Amino acid sequence: MQTGSHGSGTHRPAFDAMVIAMRVMNCKGEVVELTEKADGELFLAARCALGCFGPVVQVTLRCVPVCRLKAGIRVTELKDLREVLRLVGCKDTSVQLLPHTGGKVVVFTHEKMVKEDYEEELRKKREQTQKKPTNQEMMSAKRDLLRIYFDLLDETSFDKAHGFDAFARKHASLGLDEVKLEIFRRAPTDLAVLKRLYRAEAAYWTEFGETFEQVGFSQHLLMVLDFKAPHLVKELCVSATGGGRGAGGGGGGGGGGRRKDLEFMESVLAITEEIGVAAHTPLLCRWSPASRSILSPLYSEEGEEDYFVWVQLLLFTTGDEDRDVELRSAMDAWYLAISERLGDRHGVNEHLAKIEWKPETAAGALETWRRRNRERLGRFNRLRREFDPEGKFSAPNVAFITT
Numbered sequence: 001m002q003t004g005s006h007g008s009g010t011h012r013p014a015f016d017a018m019v020i021a022m023r024v025m026n027c028k029g030e031v032v033e034l035t036e037k038a039d040g041e042l043f044l045a046a047r048c049a050l051g052c053f054g055p056v057v058q059v060t061l062r063c064v065p066v067c068r069l070k071a072g073i074r075v076t077e078l079k080d081l082r083e084v085l086r087l088v089g090c091k092d093t094s095v096q097l098l099p100h101t102g103g104k105v106v107v108f109t110h111e112k113m114v115k116e117d118y119e120e121e122l123r124k125k126r127e128q129t130q131k132k133p134t135n136q137e138m139m140s141a142k143r144d145l146l147r148i149y150f151d152l153l154d155e156t157s158f159d160k161a162h163g164f165d166a167f168a169r170k171h172a173s174l175g176l177d178e179v180k181l182e183i184f185r186r187a188p189t190d191l192a193v194l195k196r197l198y199r200a201e202a203a204y205w206t207e208f209g210e211t212f213e214q215v216g217f218s219q220h221l222l223m224v225l226d227f228k229a230p231h232l233v234k235e236l237c238v239s240a241t242g243g244g245r246g247a248g249g250g251g252g253g254g255g256g257g258r259r260k261d262l263e264f265m266e267s268v269l270a271i272t273e274e275i276g277v278a279a280h281t282p283l284l285c286r287w288s289p290a291s292r293s294i295l296s297p298l299y300s301e302e303g304e305e306d307y308f309v310w311v312q313l314l315l316f317t318t319g320d321e322d323r324d325v326e327l328r329s330a331m332d333a334w335y336l337a338i339s340e341r342l343g344d345r346h347g348v349n350e351h352l353a354k355i356e357w358k359p360e361t362a363a364g365a366l367e368t369w370r371r372r373n374r375e376r377l378g379r380f381n382r383l384r385r386e387f388d389p390e391g392k393f394s395a396p397n398v399a400f401i402t403t
Contacts, residue, residue: 001015001016001019001047001048001056001059002016002047002048002049002050002051002056002352003048003050003351003352003353004016004048004291004293004295004296004297004298004351004352004353005351005353006286006288006298006310006351007222007286007288008092008093008094008222008286008287008288009090009091009092009093009110009222009286009287009288010089010090010091010287010288010289010307011091011289011304012092012222012288012289013288013289013291013304014048014288014289014291014293014296014298016047016048016291016293016296017289017291017292017293017296017298017303017304018061018062018063019047019059019060019061019062020035020036020060020061020062021033021034021035021059021060022034022043022046022047022056022058022059022060023056023057023058023059024046024053024054024055024056024057025054025055025057026054026387026388027054027387027388027389027390027392027393031057034046034047041294041379041383042383042386042387044292044293044294045293045294045295045379045380045383045384046383046387047293048291048293048294048295048296048352049295049380049384050295050352050397050398050401051393051395051398052380052384052388052393052394052398052401052402053384053387053388053393054387054388054392054393066217066218066219067112067113067217067218068112068113068114068115068118068215068216068217068218069092069110069111069112069113069215069216069217069218069221069222070110070111070113070118070121070213070214070215071108071109071110071111071212071213071214071215071216071221072108072109072110072111072210072212072213073106073107073108073109073205073209073210073212073213074106074107074109074209074210075104075105075106075107075202075205075206075209076105076107077103077104077105078097078103078104078105078266078269079103081095081105081107081262082259082262084107085259085262088107088109088111090240090287090307090309091110091112092109092110092111092112092222093107093108093109093110093287094107094108094284094285094286095107095108095265095284095285095286096108096281096282096283096284096285097265097268097269097282097283097285098198098201098202098282099194099198099269099272099273099277099279099282099283100191100194100195100198100199100273101198101199101202104198104202106202106205106209106282110218110221110222113215118215121215122215125215142172142174142176142179142204143168144196144199144200144203144204145176145179145180145183145197145200145201145204146164146167146168146171146174146179147164147168148183148193148196148197148200149171149179149182149183149186150164150167150168152183152186152187152193153167153186176201176204177228178228180197180201180280181228181229181316183197184229184280184316184318185316185318188278188280188315188316188318188323188326188327189278189323189326189327189330190278191276191277191278193278194278194279194280198282201282229316229317230316230317230319231280231314231315231316231317232314232315232316232317232327232328232331233312233313233314233315233354234312234313234314234331234334234335234350234351234354235310235311235312235313235350235351235354236268236310236311236313236338236339236348236349236350236351237288237297237298237308237309237310237311237348237349237350237351238260238261238264238308238309238346238347238348238349239260239261239290239300239306239307239308239347240259240260240261240287240306240307240308240309241260241306241307260346261285261287261308261309263346264309264311264342264346264348265283265285265309265311267338267341267342267346268283268311268338268342269283271337271338271341271342272334275333275334275337277330277333277334278315278330279313279314279315279334280314280315280316281312281314283311283312283313284310284311284312284314285309285310285311285312286309286310286312287307287308287309287310288307288308288309288310289303289304289305289306289307289308290302290303290304290305290306290307290308291303291304294376294379294380294383295352295376295377295380295401297349297350297351297352298349299349299376310351313331313334313335313338315327315330315331335365336365339365339368339369340365340368343365343368343369343372344368344372347372349369349372349373350369355400366400369400370400377401380401381401381402384402
């Protein structure tokens with residue numbers, strides 16, 4: 001809540017925007033209740049504040065019922081993404097941009113279903129159980145990925161000595177992400193290897209994406225990210241409608257008008273390919289409605305009538321000190337290239353839980369961020385000082401906000 005954590009979909013608000021009341025402990029040790037009706041801007045500042053308004057001891061959330069969904073996967077081209085999003089919308093949609101594949105895009109959709117259609121779909125799924133691809137077919141689709149894994153093995157290893165066919169049979173049960181992790185561990189910064197990987201992944205989704213269609217309830221099907229390994233991550237967001245201050249467009253995420261979100265996504269992909277980053281996951285793009293919380297990266301005066309797109313940058317760490325230093329430098333260079341080239345043009349903001357501005361490498365990015373958000377930071381700090389005049393809840397890790 002305090003970091004503006006978000007979900008996926010233009011009708012699924014960030015955590016802080018779901019808070020309708022909260023109790024915090026003030027600088028005198030008193031527990032006070034805050035609501036928007038009674039406290040106005042103070043409440044809108046405190047519900048997304050990185051702890052600057054004291055410990056949160058209780059929250060009251062606006063909740064919504066679970067719903068029935070049909071989840072699907074399709075592979076398309078970047079040039080066709082605008083039309084795909086016009087058809088499916090962004091309500092429960094996420095997109096993965098695969099670098100170095102000539103613009104291949106994987107689109108994950110979640111369509112809301114009424115009870116009768118849901119039960120009919122379940123019946124069809126039960127009848128189609130036998131039509132799912134066999135393990136042998138799935139292994140064939142993963143063969144190119146397994147070949148990359150095999151090529152990276154030590155020449156003296158047992159698996160290498162027994163040849164690729166034996167290796168592929170032995171590892172047929174590995175999932176797509178498990179194979180990719182093994183490749184990243186062995187060649188985390190080898191761009192040629194990563195290019196092979198993404199071409200193989202695009203072929204895999206093209207062949208078998210439709211077989212992953214599912215029906216179920218929203219709490220089971222909506223994306224829960226588990227990367228299964230330590231990693232470095234940044235998340236950047238921009239207003240899909242042009243500025244985050246109610247520039248229009250609404251929350252449906254259709255295709256009409258100028259799509260600032262697609263411009264930003266295309267630009268991030270272009271920079272990623274231009275500077276030669278060996279990105280360890282596709283660029284994950286998800287949409288969120290705006291928030292009226294003053295410090296939220298999704299801030300807009302229009303609240304949930306506006307919406308934003310998030311783009312995620314991720315590199316897995318290896319546990320090897322020298323390699324991980326190299327990976328951190330690569331992440332810094334990747335982030336700074338995007339921030340410096342696109343920050344002002346698109347009004348880029350960051351996920352507050354993932355900000356790590358190092359003075360020696362990112363002083364310019366920090367000052368640019370402060371300049372873009374000067375008015376909001378001024379309002380936030382005025383309210384913070386009134387609530388905590390002695391600065392008891394200030395800390396070094398939030399100095400980029402409070403100084």
